[in-house]
Amino acid sequence: MEIALRLIGHEARTLTIREWTGLSDDRIRKLYRTYVANHRGVQILRHRGKSPRQPAYFFRNSDRSFQAAQLASLYVMFGLLKISSLGIDTPCQPGSLNACLLLCQAYETYADLHAPAERLSFEHAWFLLIALARRREIGISGCGTCGGVKLRDLLSRRGAVCSNCEAGTLELHFGVESLQ
Numbered sequence: 001m002e003i004a005l006r007l008i009g010h011e012a013r014t015l016t017i018r019e020w021t022g023l024s025d026d027r028i029r030k031l032y033r034t035y036v037a038n039h040r041g042v043q044i045l046r047h048r049g050k051s052p053r054q055p056a057y058f059f060r061n062s063d064r065s066f067q068a069a070q071l072a073s074l075y076v077m078f079g080l081l082k083i084s085s086l087g088i089d090t091p092c093q094p095g096s097l098n099a100c101l102l103l104c105q106a107y108e109t110y111a112d113l114h115a116p117a118e119r120l121s122f123e124h125a126w127f128l129l130i131a132l133a134r135r136r137e138i139g140i141s142g143c144g145t146c147g148g149v150k151l152r153d154l155l156s157r158r159g160a161v162c163s164n165c166e167a168g169t170l171e172l173h174f175g176v177e178s179l180q
Helices: 002-009 014-021 025-037 055-059 062-077 097-113 122-134 163-179
Strands: 082-084 087-089 138-142 149-153
Touching: 002 014, 002 025, 002 097, 014 025, 014 097, 014 122, 055 062, 055 122, 055 149, 062 097, 062 122, 062 138, 062 149, 097 122, 122 138
Parallel strands: none
Antiparallel strands: 082 087, 138 149
16 A cells, blocks of 8 residues: 555556556545545646657757666666576566565666756656566666766667767767868
8 A cells, every 4th residue: 555655656558557466446545535636735736648758858958868767777677577698687676565665666766866847757667667677678887988878769879978968079070070
């Protein structure tokens, strides 16, 4: 119940809460109405519809890509993902209560770094973890320029430079040309 309330606080969809906790949809709605809807000063939204499932979302701009790389780094730090010579492993069983607690801790740490309007949603964070664990479309690697963590589109032929270093190189390049 506590984990369900925590997920409701992160504005997770009912399906996501059900997958993590095993609670019924009706029980989740009752928890929201009883403990959240009328008892907090901050309004917590209940999102409807399908959860995010588009990996391209993380590559739309450099800020999103950077934030997704931050989350991926936190997943490694919190033990949700493990990087080995063979690739990425998931030592925690996705869907387990322990993994859910670690996911919440990682997301809360990430949320402390960004304003609410700028940060990725909890649902996107959950999808990122799933996508990284699947290793089909998204991966992580080190940036060839700054050494930071870089989110990689495994279906793209882009280079080994993170989007922030790439943007800095373009700005430097165009800035120098515009002065001449």
